[in-house]
Amino acid sequence: MPLLKYEQIADDLRSRVANGEFGPGDLLPSSRDLAEQWNVSRATVVKAYDVLRNDGVVVARQGAGFTVAETPVARPAGGRRADSARVSGAPYRRLGVPDRVVPPVQVREALGLGADQPALRRMRLVLMDDATPGTLVTAWFPLDIADAAPRLAKPGPITEGTTHYVRRETGRSPAEGVDVTTVRLATEEEARLLEVDRPAAVAVVLHVAYDQEGRPLVCEVGVTAAGVFEAIDRYPMR
Structure with a gap:
């Protein structure tokens, strides 16, 4: 269209x-x-x-x-409904540099990757209003997307947003999103980045965006400490 x-x-x-x-x-x-x-x-x-x-x-x-915009904003993983706005996100910090590594099993399954097949990883820490850590988000891109959109592999922010950039470079855009929320204990690295003491419970949102043909575009894993996690869903009732 x-x-x-x-x-x-x-x-x-x-x-x-x-x-x-x-x-x-x-x-x-x-x-x-x-x-x-x-x-x-x-x-x-x-x-x-x-x-x-x-x-x-x-x-x-x-x-x-x-x-x-002088300060780029980002959203936690999930909740990417068609009427949601990126401006409702929060300031964030990029963590490390994008790299190609084998994802954890749940991400491999979501992206349809083999046991030893790598993906491009980008990490960010979404901040709270007081600049303390809010959500640790790891975005995983299949290599066909990463190869077609080379700026994903660079460390700086993508001002226009990754969704628009990927669409511009590949012609593919998200048509369906699937969010799965679970609860577990934080790993040592997650606790360090979120600045919480272990053992600490975290909410984990696994978000997968699929294009019009049902092919995965990205899998994001958002990890939020239980003390600041909140999910609100407003909907009409009959």
Whole structure:
């Protein structure tokens, strides 16, 4: 399905940010300029900027239009419903550098990998409002995705978000997500990164995103200390 005009504008701006034309804090083109450039109404451009704002790529500045977000945000694993917004995430720290290693068994099974087959691993620590550790997230990408989207292997953040970047590079986007939540004791490394004393209970969310053909795009494992884990689901009732 072809992208709508506002989606095309949003994707073009994402690409320009990703390619370094606009850096953190830079002022982006005005809605009037973009409306003339794309031959659309200013309302269409505003809708494009709303998409980017919900994705955490841009922020609105009173009286100054939109600028590129200076502080990247990330979400804990799971809860990636179609109407969820990345801007609802929190600041985070990248841990180490991306590497290719054999994942734990539950991740291998989720990605359909063989016993000795590696995947690309990216780790981040999502922070609480007071900058203390919140959730340790490890994202695992199948190598066909990692090879087609080489920036995944670089240590810096992907401002446009990995989902949009992967879609742009591979043409594949998430159509279904599966979240499985379990509880166990933290490992020594998890306890150190989450700054909790062992033994400590943690909630573990295993999130898998599948494309339109049912092929896995990514498996994320989010580990949160029991003392700060909270799951809220709001839904209509009859």
